[in-house]
Amino acid sequence: MSDAKKLLRIFRGLDEGDQRSLLAFAEFLAAREAGGVAPARQVVAPADIPRPEEESVMKAIKRLMATYPMLDRGKLLNDTSMAMSKHVMHGVPAVEVIDELEITFKRHYELLSQPEEK
Secondary structure, three states: OOOOHHHHHHHHHHHHHHHHHHHHHHHHHHHHHHHHHOOOOOOOOOOOOOOOOOOOOHHHHHHHHHHHOOOOHHHHHHHHHHHHHHHHHOOHHHHHHHHHHHHHHHHHHHHHHHOOHH
C-alpha cells in the first residue's frame, strides 16, 4: 500500500476533530518545507503571549512560534512533529503535549541565548 493510500485510510478512520488536527499538522509540515532555511535571527526576549485555558496542539505550536519568533523553525520541526504525532497518532492528551512543547521551545530559546564559546 502506498503511503498516500495509507494516510488516506488513516484519515478516513478518524473522527472529525482528529481529521482537522491531522490536516492542520500536514499543512504545518508543508509550510515548513516551503519555507526552506530560515535566515539568521537576532536573539530578543520572547513575546508575552499567555496560554489560553483550552488550546489545541496546533494552536499551541502557532502561539509558541509567535512567542519565540527568533527560533529557527527548521530546528524545531522534529520536536513539534513528534509532539503532534504523540497527540494525533498515540492519543496523548493535548494538555500534556502542550506542556512538553512549552518546555521544548523554552529549551531551544535558552540554547540560542547562551553566549557562543570561542
